[in-house]
Amino acid sequence: MGNKILKNLEDDDHPSLGPTLYGLKLWGMWQPKRGVSSFIYNLVHISAIMFVLSQYVELWIIRSDLESALRNLSVTMLSSVCVVKAGTFVLWQKHWKCIFDYVSTLEKNEINKNEAITCRTIKEYIEYSRKITYIYWCLVTATVFGVILAPLASFISSPTDETTNNCTKVYPEIMSSWLPFDKTHGIGYLAMILEQTIICFYGGGIVANYDSNAVVLMSFFFGQLKLLKLNCERAFEENSGINSHEYINKIRNLHKQHSSLVKYSKILNSLLSPVMFLYVIICSLMICASAVQLTTSGISRMQQIRITEYLLALIAQLFIYCWHSNEVSLMSLKVDEGVYASAWWSQNTCVKRNVLLLMGKVRRNIIFTAGPFTSLSVPTFVAVLKGSYSYYTLLSKREN
Template identity: 85%
Template sequence: MGNKILKNLQDPDHPSLGPTLYGLQLWGMWQPKRGISSFICNLVHICAIIFVLSQYIELWIIRSDLESALRNLSVTMLSSVCVVKAGTFVLWQKHWRSVFDYVSNLEKNELSKNDTVSCKTIREYIAYSRKVTFIYWCLVTATVFSVILAPLASFISLPIDEQMPNNSSKAYPEIMSSWVPFDKTHGVGYLAMILEQTVICFYGGGIVANYDSNAVVIMSFFSGQLKLLKLNCERTFEDNGVDSGEFTNRIAQCHEHHSNLIKYSKIFNSLLSPVMFLYVIICSLMICASAIQLTMSGISRMQQIRIAEYLLALIAQLFLYCWHSNEVSLMSLSVDGGVYASSWWSQNTSVKRNVLLLIGKVRRNIIFTAGPFTSLSIHTFVAVLKGSYSYYTLLSNREK
């Protein structure tokens, strides 16, 4: 069923980016046409920013209550990342467009050649990215519903006498902690707050699901194209009846292919790196805060399930970036193996010189970063988990 849904979202003009571009446009980040719809989408993004500011105001108000502050902090930090993702995507629309155009045009050109190896390689990484996109969308959807339904589950789990309206405000749990200029504990004010926060949850979930899946699809594209480049380098000297001029032309095509991959990977990294720098820092704090909430006494079983699912989503989100970035880096380091595996030794001196230049060119590593301080890799993922555990241990010891 998932594959059928994603298949319906395919776009022949964007072989691998079809579903993600649809999602980005639906949530108002990808705005190919300016007009009233673009204005409304940007207005929604501004409202989301105002809501995040209200979360920080509420955090300041409840700072003396550790449990409430941690619950607020774990959600507020993620909300901050959501509005940053949406805001930077809209502001840097021109650069995102250049990356999208390059990805789609290259794939269409390769597929139009009907080369067996090229078509197979492209279809493989497209199929893989479709599966990752669907699974990740399901994970985000489950997280959103768990956050929204958590207050209802907590309310139902309370004893009957505590569910009475004249009891304390604890009988009316909220989805997330945010400040509003009216009484949000009972009646119409509570219903208005729940409605507002429900809409914000769907907004934030859509932003995260589409932005992250789009980034993963593009990373899969770079990894797949590097694999294709390696295969093309290996096949450069396959035809014995071709003269040296044709071989030189094939070497030049491999050289150009790699140069364009380097160019647009830099553009993509410049768009992704600032956001991931913020996320890596915040992720450590969110994982730590969620772990502390799980071990605090007095929380219900439903709250523990919600926090555990939220924690799983955080870790999966970071792992998604680090794993695929690591795959691109490893694949970029293996491209020169395709040149060595070719029959370069059977060519004349002039062609061998060009082969030597190609080897030096394709040895360049492609790696995506999280700001100027660290790269997105499995090592970084493990380091973040270790750092979060260290913060958790420190705070736990201070409480004791």
């Protein structure tokens, strides 16, 4: 049953991007056709922005209560990143379409050649991207249900002395947000819970599909750079009887292949970089806020489980970006090894000169950035964790 559902997500026109494009379209970010559905999706995105603004209003109201403010802040900042991801994706549809068309067209052309090494390389990175996508979707789904159900479990298991002035238990809320009516009981409380539940599923879908789409595209660039390296290794053959003109055409095609990868990686980076710049800054604060909550005295076991799962999801979300960007960067620096490993030495002087130019051309670092100040890499991931720990230490000393 599960395999059948996953198989239905595949798309022959988009070998790598089938499941992620389906998810992006389902959550209203990918809108290839304008119409009534597009208008409705955009209204949903605008409603989500309004909800995030209400979270900031509530944060201002409860600013004197540090524990409640930190709990609100950790969720509000993640909500902010969600609406930024959705908003930028919708606004930059033209550029995303440009990347999607390039990726799918290139893969279909290469698969149609039916060349063994090429097909095997493409199959490897597609299978890898599928595993990462489905595992990440499961992680986000578990986090969403944890955020929704944990307050209820905490409420049920809480001591009976946690009461209000009316000697009744305080009803839990999924996240803190401002509403223009009484949300503590009755219809107002039910309306709040329904709204926040819908927002949780909305935000989870945005995060799951946006991030998995980025990881699939990074895996594509990694796989294509690896394939380019293999093509460079096979470009020259000793005593093959091929004339110099044909070898120069091969070199020209390798130049074009690498130039296209650099061009579209820059387009992808221009789309991801502003969002990731915001996320890297916010992620440090969110991890710190979650750590402070986790070590607060008097916190219940259910709250600890909820915060721990939330904290792990934050760290995993940042890690997959930094890891895959780092992998693309390392592979981009290894492409020239393929040229060196080929039989270039068996060619004449004219071909060798062109090979030298090719080696200089393909040794170009491709890395994705978080704004103009830092790159998405494993050292950046470690630096964010260190910064979060520093903020946590500072807050802990202030409390003491």
